[in-house]
Amino acid sequence: MAYRTVLVGTDGSASSFRAVSAAASLAAATRATLVLTCAYIPMRESSRAAAADVLGDLAYKVSGSTPADDALRAAREHAVAAGATDIVLAAEEGDAVDVLVKLADRHRADLLVVGNRGLNSLAGRLLGSVPSNVSHRASCDVLIVHTTSGR
Numbered sequence: 001m002a003y004r005t006v007l008v009g010t011d012g013s014a015s016s017f018r019a020v021s022a023a024a025s026l027a028a029a030t031r032a033t034l035v036l037t038c039a040y041i042p043m044r045e046s047s048r049a050a051a052a053d054v055l056g057d058l059a060y061k062v063s064g065s066t067p068a069d070d071a072l073r074a075a076r077e078h079a080v081a082a083g084a085t086d087i088v089l090a091a092e093e094g095d096a097v098d099v100l101v102k103l104a105d106r107h108r109a110d111l112l113v114v115g116n117r118g119l120n121s122l123a124g125r126l127l128g129s130v131p132s133n134v135s136h137r138a139s140c141d142v143l144i145v146h147t148t149s150g151r
Contacts, residue, residue: 003027003141007035007109009100009130012071015115015147020075021082022145023113028083035088035107036075039099040068097133104140112138115147 008023010016020036027034068091079087088107092099104112114131135142 003030003032003110005033005035005107005109006030006111006113007037007100007104007107008075008113009037009039009096009134010071010075011038011096012067012074016071017075017078018147019113019115019145020078023111023143024079024082024084026111026113026143027079028085031086032110033086033088033107034079034084035090035103035109036072036079037090037092037100037103038068038071038075039092039094039096041095042093096130097137100130100134101137101139104138109140111141111143113143113145116144 003026006023006027008020010020024034026032069089072089072091076087076089090103090107092103094102100112100114103109112134114134116131131142131144135144
C-alpha cells in the first residue's frame, strides 16, 4: 500500500522529532504529503501575565499558538533533512489525541505516526498514553515509532 498523506504529531521534544524523521522518510519514499501537527492548550490569562512580566519583549513566545508554531518550524527542518518535500504545518488547539485524530480525518491521512513515549510509563498505563489512545481512535493506519527506551 502506498501512503498518500502521512500525518505525524510533534510536541517539540527530541523524541517527537525522531517520529517526525521516520514519518518524513516514509513520506519521501512514497511521495506522500507530510502533515506535521502540534496540539496546544493556550495559557490562562493569569499565567500569560506572569510570563509577560518575566519575559518582557519575548512574552509573545508563550502566548497563543506561538510555542506550537515554533515546534512545527523545528519539526519541518527535521522533515526536510529526512527527505520530505510536500509538507503541511497544522497547529491546533486541544488535547493531543483529539487533535491528532481530528486532523488525520480532516487531511484524509492514510497513516498517522506517533512516538512511543508514554506507552511504558505508569501514568501511561493508568491514564492512557497518546500512542495507545490514538491507535484505538484513529480511522487510518497508525505507526508507533520507537523514540524512547520506555524506562
